[in-house]
Amino acid sequence: MTTTGDSHSAAVNGPWWWERRRSAVLDVGLALASAAECGAEGITFAGDTGVPTGVGVAFGVLAGASLVLRRRWPIAVVLISIAITPAQMGIFLTVVGLYTLAASELPRRIIGSLAGMSLVGTLIVTLVRTRQDMESGELGFAEGFIPFIAITTSIGLTAPPILLGLYVGARRRLMESLRERADSLERELQLLAERAEERAEWARNEERTRIAREMHDVVAHRVSLMVVHAAALQAVARKDPEKAVKNAALVGDMGRQALTELREMLGVLRTGESRPAVGGRHGSESDVVPLAAVGFAAAAAASRAVDEDGPCLEEIEELVGQSRAAGMAVDLSVEGESRAYAADVEQTAYRVVQEALTNVHKHAAGAKTYVRLAHRGAEIAMQVENEPPPEAGPGDARLPSGGNGLVGMKERVTALGGVFVSGPTDAGGFRVSAVLPAAA
Known part of the structure; x- marks a missing residue:
């Protein structure tokens, strides 16, 4: 033959x-x-x-x-x-x-x-x-x-x-x-199987990175505010008991909010767990593909749920109020007519402002900060700029930094097709700017 x-x-x-x-x-x-x-x-x-x-x-x-x-x-x-x-x-x-x-x-x-x-x-x-x-x-x-x-x-x-x-x-x-x-x-x-494996590995890495960003945004901001309030509480505990009580209440509120957000996020992640194979260890190898498909579908549903249940632009004013309560001088200005955007756009805009304020708490405690939002025709722009920080006093919180905040913000913005710029100002402060398309 x-x-x-x-x-x-x-x-x-x-x-x-x-x-x-x-x-x-x-x-x-x-x-x-x-x-x-x-x-x-x-x-x-x-x-x-x-x-x-x-x-x-x-x-x-x-x-x-x-x-x-x-x-x-x-x-x-x-x-x-x-x-x-x-x-x-x-x-x-x-x-x-x-x-x-x-x-x-x-x-x-x-x-x-x-x-x-x-x-x-x-x-x-x-x-x-x-x-x-x-x-x-x-x-x-x-x-x-x-x-x-x-x-x-x-x-x-x-x-x-x-x-x-x-x-x-x-x-x-x-x-x-x-x-x-x-x-x-x-x-x-065989080539399709290899590509599917590579795609699955890429999807796992992307999901892992996204979860890490969510955890960082939730934990870093809330805990940073708690540390700031705890430092203020330590400074005024003997001089002004009434203010100390107020700061302690704020610390408790921050802790409860952080726990609530973490619990919601972990609950969503648990919904993405794949169910066990029917029949225990006697299940056939063909069960692997349907279970994997179920797992990926659940992970995608969990990702959508996190985006839909995340914060929105309407909560930025409350976010700024929390920073003011922690002793930061924050000026919020909004340009243009406010309107609703896609859930992931609003969540990204909120997280950028949140992380920028967290960085001010960490690296420029007590500095005057300006938060600006601009609603434009096909995009939304945000900018958080702080003046040079004053000399660190005895009440400085000395917050640690992992260096992932700016990286996470840039990843979020570029993933939606936006533009992200950050860096020091000529006056000695720091500026974070981002522009997001109105439609993700």
């Missing part, structure tokens, strides 16, 4: 041009049978032509043995069979040679031409031989039967091997095409 590519390399393990050892054994056996037939017919040929018997036998054996080359040079084998047709030898050689020729990958015009030559040669030889036999009295048919006998004999020796060879060749090519298609599909499935 014809093979290609890796399968061909794996299949070629026979001697010389044979792909398999059993193919070589088969061809050698057929060549021996053909040589024996042609050698026997060579005796008759020597008697008819007057050449020595040994020469006729040797000629027949060599001609019949050429069948061993049928896979390598099928055209040569067929031409030899046509050449020895006038000597009335090589019937087996002709039949096997025509079959091999038709089953090969040669063009159809070559196969048709050689088959026609063999048909014509057999027809002429049969016609002449039959007429000679009738004239010598060896056959008793009427002369009108001579063409019929010649045509029937030539077609009977030529058509069956050609048709069988064409069928076998077509079937062989079909099987090879199906095998190549199956190999191609297998490679495509």
Whole structure:
């Protein structure tokens, strides 16, 4: 069978041009049978032509043995069979040679031409031989039967091997095409599986990063305010008990809000857990794909739930009020007509302002801060700028910083197609600016 590519390399393990050892054994056996037939017919040929018997036998054996080359040079084998047709030898050689020729990958015009030559040669030889036999009295048919006998004999020796060879060749090519298609599909499935794994890993990393940003925004701001209030409480506890009580109440409120947000977030994440496989450990491997799909669908639903339940622009005023209660001088200004935006746009705008105020608490405690919102036609802009901080006093909260706040803000803004800029001002303060498209 014809093979290609890796399968061909794996299949070629026979001697010389044979792909398999059993193919070589088969061809050698057929060549021996053909040589024996042609050698026997060579005796008759020597008697008819007057050449020595040994020469006729040797000629027949060599001609019949050429069948061993049928896979390598099928055209040569067929031409030899046509050449020895006038000597009335090589019937087996002709039949096997025509079959091999038709089953090969040669063009159809070559196969048709050689088959026609063999048909014509057999027809002429049969016609002449039959007429000679009738004239010598060896056959008793009427002369009108001579063409019929010649045509029937030539077609009977030529058509069956050609048709069988064409069928076998077509079937062989079909099987090879199906095998190549199956190999191609297998490679495509393997590539799709690898891409799906990469995509799943990317999705897990993105979800992990998003959750980290959410946790940072929730914890950092609330806890920073709690630390600021605790520092103020420590500073005024003895001098102003009433203010200390007020700060303690604010610390409690901040803690409860932080716990509430964390509980909501963890509750949403729990809804994304995939259910266990039905049947315990006896579940089949095919359960893995549906469960994975359920897990991804639940994770996506959880992500949408977090976005929908997140903060909005209307809560920025309350956010600024919390910073004012912590002792920060904050000025809030809004330009343009306020309107509703997509949930992720409003949440991102809120988180940018929240993280910027948190950074002021951490790095510029007591500095005058300006928060500006601008509602434009196709976008919303926000800016948080603080003046240079005063000298750190005894009540400085000394808040730690992980350095992820600005990175998280930039990731949020750029993910929605916005622009984020941050950096120090000429006056010694710090400015955070972001522009978000109105439609995410």
